[in-house]
Amino acid sequence: MSRLFERSDVRLEAGPQGLAVSGDVDFEVAAPLVEAGSAWLNEQPAGACLVLDLGGVEQVSSAALSVLLEWTRQARTAGVEIRQVRLSAPLARLTQVAGLDELLPLSGEA
Template sequence: MTSPAGNVLRLEGALTMRTVAEMLESGRRRASEGDLVVDFAAVTEADSAALALLLDWLRAARAAGHELAVRALPAGLASLAALYGVDALLPPSGARPQ
């Protein structure tokens, strides 16, 4: 489901209530170790659980004093973030931590 590459965490496949639990801790660890780009380009399906996962990782990164950026956020997930009023919390798509 995930593929680490330097400071990029490439998510793959479906990110739904059935799949995100297995990624929670590994993403938290990566976010707390240093700046991170979460790449959604290979995500085939995403629901509100994917948004909750991303917000959890963002919280973990900030708590550790690191940045988290999002790349290729699916339109449906961006729409959900806007609907829930949390879109302003997400770093700009395509941003890369320094």
């Protein structure tokens, strides 16, 4: 996996399956995290199928959900299919409370 972004304890890595985020994503790192992931998504060929793995994000954070939603939008724009979204247990609960669980191809809790 190649590291696309790292700040404090937040890390974004890209691999053959897609993007993986770990650490406590807050609003301070959300914008640069979105930018790094979006740049990578734009480099993927149209029709590619990817996984967005946020299983390493243990802190409940609406900032992390904002990043996820922006990447989902960016992927759609680039013609990239998000085959699966992996969430940590705290993010899965937040996604469910926000009513977003039905909009994402979730794989269950990490």
